[in-house]
Amino acid sequence: MLASQSRRAALASLRSSSRKPLTVVPLRTVTTEAAGWKVGNVPADPDAKFNIKLQDETFDAYNIEPPSLEMQTTKNELKAMYKDMASVRRMEMAADRLYKERKIRGFCHLSIGQEAVAVGMEKAITPDDQIITAYRCHGFAYMRGGSVKSIIAELLGRREGIAYGKGGSMHMFAKSFYGGNGIVGAQVPVGAGVAFAMKYLGRKNTTFALYGDGAANQGQVFEAFNMAKLWDIPVVFGCENNKYGMGTAANRSSALTEYHKRGQYIPGLKVNGMDVLAVKAACAWAKEYTTSGKGPLVMEFLTYRYGGHSMSDPGTTYRTREEISWFRTNQDAIQSIRNRLLEWQVMTEDEFREIDRQVKEDIDREVAEAESSPVPDNTARILYEDIYTRGSEPDWIRGRTAEETFYYKE
Ligand SMILES: Cc1ncc(C[n+]2csc(CCOP(=O)(O)OP(=O)(O)O)c2C)c(N)n1
Numbered sequence: 001m002l003a004s005q006s007r008r009a010a011l012a013s014l015r016s017s018s019r020k021p022l023t024v025v026p027l028r029t030v031t032t033e034a035a036g037w038k039v040g041n042v043p044a045d046p047d048a049k050f051n052i053k054l055q056d057e058t059f060d061a062y063n064i065e066p067p068s069l070e071m072q073t074t075k076n077e078l079k080a081m082y083k084d085m086a087s088v089r090r091m092e093m094a095a096d097r098l099y100k101e102r103k104i105r106g107f108c109h110l111s112i113g114q115e116a117v118a119v120g121m122e123k124a125i126t127p128d129d130q131i132i133t134a135y136r137c138h139g140f141a142y143m144r145g146g147s148v149k150s151i152i153a154e155l156l157g158r159r160e161g162i163a164y165g166k167g168g169s170m171h172m173f174a175k176s177f178y179g180g181n182g183i184v185g186a187q188v189p190v191g192a193g194v195a196f197a198m199k200y201l202g203r204k205n206t207t208f209a210l211y212g213d214g215a216a217n218q219g220q221v222f223e224a225f226n227m228a229k230l231w232d233i234p235v236v237f238g239c240e241n242n243k244y245g246m247g248t249a250a251n252r253s254s255a256l257t258e259y260h261k262r263g264q265y266i267p268g269l270k271v272n273g274m275d276v277l278a279v280k281a282a283c284a285w286a287k288e289y290t291t292s293g294k295g296p297l298v299m300e301f302l303t304y305r306y307g308g309h310s311m312s313d314p315g316t317t318y319r320t321r322e323e324i325s326w327f328r329t330n331q332d333a334i335q336s337i338r339n340r341l342l343e344w345q346v347m348t349e350d351e352f353r354e355i356d357r358q359v360k361e362d363i364d365r366e367v368a369e370a371e372s373s374p375v376p377d378n379t380a381r382i383l384y385e386d387i388y389t390r391g392s393e394p395d396w397i398r399g400r401t402a403e404e405t406f407y408y409k410e
C-alpha cells in the first residue's frame with residue numbers, strides 16, 4: 001500500500017513537472033541566433049565572390065574537424081536564397097489557407113520555420129546528388145525542381161499534381177528526390193540504399209537521408225548507420241531537430257538529444273539550421289567528405305516549426321506561445337538573412353520589396369492555376385495507372401475485389 005502510494009506520488013510529480021509550460025527557451029549549445037556574422041568588402045558585381053564569416057557558435061563537431069566558418073558567396077546567391085525561402089513560405093501559407101477552406105483533405109504537414117534547411121542544402125549540392133525525407137517534404141520538392149503549381153495541385157488531388165494527385169502532402173517526388181515518406185524513419189535505410197547505388201555505379205554523388213528527432217531512436221536508423229559505416233557508403237544522415245516529435249519534446253523521448261553524436265562510430269556535425277548560409281556551408285563540407293571515400297556522416301540541423309505537427313494540431317498544447325513567438329522574433333531564417341543583407345548593404349529595402357512583390361505574384365498565380373486545374377477522371381484506368389512505371393505494366397492486374405480484374409491493354 002505504502003509502496004504503491006509513494007509510486008503514485010513519484011509519478012504524479014514526474015507528470016506535473018513534465019507538464020509545466022516552458023517560459024524560457026532552453027539553451028541549445030549550437031545557437032540558432034544569427035548575430036555575429038562578419039562580412040568582407042562587398043563588390044558591386046552581383047556575381048563576384050566575397051567572404052563571409054559565420055558566427056562562432058554555428059557548428060558543433062563530433063569526432064571530426066568542423067567546417068571552416070569562412071565561406072564565399074555572391075550577391076546573386078544570397079538573393080536567390082532569400083527568394084527561395086520566401087517562396088517556400090508563401091507556398092505553404094497558401095496550403096494552410098486551402099486546408100482551412102477544406103479544399104485540401106487528409107494529411108498536411110507544413111515546414112513553416114524550417115525553410116533554411118531545404119534551401120541551404122540545395123545550394124550546396126547538384127541535381128545529381130540525392131535527397132530523401134519524411135512527410136514534411138513540400139520545401140524539398142520545390143527546391144528539387146517541383147513547381148509550386150504541381151505541389152499545390154498534388155495537395156488538392158489534381159491530375160497535374162507532382163504525383164498525379166495520388167500521393168498528397170506526404171508523397172511528392174522529383175528527379176533525385178525520393179519523397180515524401182509517411183512511415184517515420186523508414187526513409188533512412190532507403191536513403192542508405194540510394195547512397196549505396198551511387199557508390200556501386202561509381203558516381204561521385206552524395207545522398208542526404210533526412211529524418212526528425214522523433215525518428216532518431218528507431219532501430220532501423222541504427223541498422224542503416226551500421227551498414228553505411230561498414231561499407232563506407234557516401235550518405236549524410238541528417239536529423240532535422242525541431243525540438244518536437246508530434247507533441248513530444250525531444251528531451252522526453254531521447255536519452256541523448258545531441259543527435260549528431262548518435263552515430264557513435266560515425267563522425268557528426270551539429271548545425272544552426274535557422275541560418276541558411278550555415279546549412280549551405282555544412283552541406284558542401286558534408287558532400288566533399290562523403291564523396292571522397294571517407295564514409296557516412298551524421299548531421300543535426302537545429303531548427304523550429306512554427307505551426308503544429310500537422311494541420312490538425314494547433315501546436316500550442318505542448319509548448320508555450322512565448323516559445324513560438326521567441327523563435328519567430330529572434331531566429332526566423334528569412335528575417336535574419338534580410339536584416340543581415342541590409343546591414344551589410346548587400347541589398348536595399350527597395351530590392352527586397354521587389355523580390356517580395358515577385359514572390360507574391362508568382363506564387364499566387366501558380367496557386368490559382370493549381371486550384372483551377374482539373375481533377376482526375378473518375379475511371380478505372382486512372383485508378384490503376386502508375387502502379388507500375390508507365391510502359392512497364394503487365395497485361396492484367398487483380399482488382400479491388402476477388403471478382404475484379406483490370407486489363408491494362410484494353
Ligand atoms: C512508424 C510510425 N510510427 C508512428 C507514426 C506516427 N507519427 C507521425 S509523425 C510522428 C513523430 C515524428 O516526429 P519527428 O521525426 O520529430 O518529425 P517532425 O514531425 O518533427 O518533422 C509520429 C510518431 C508514423 N507515421 N510511423
Ligand SMILES: [Mg+2]
Nearest residue numbers: 212213244245
Ligand atoms: Mg521533430
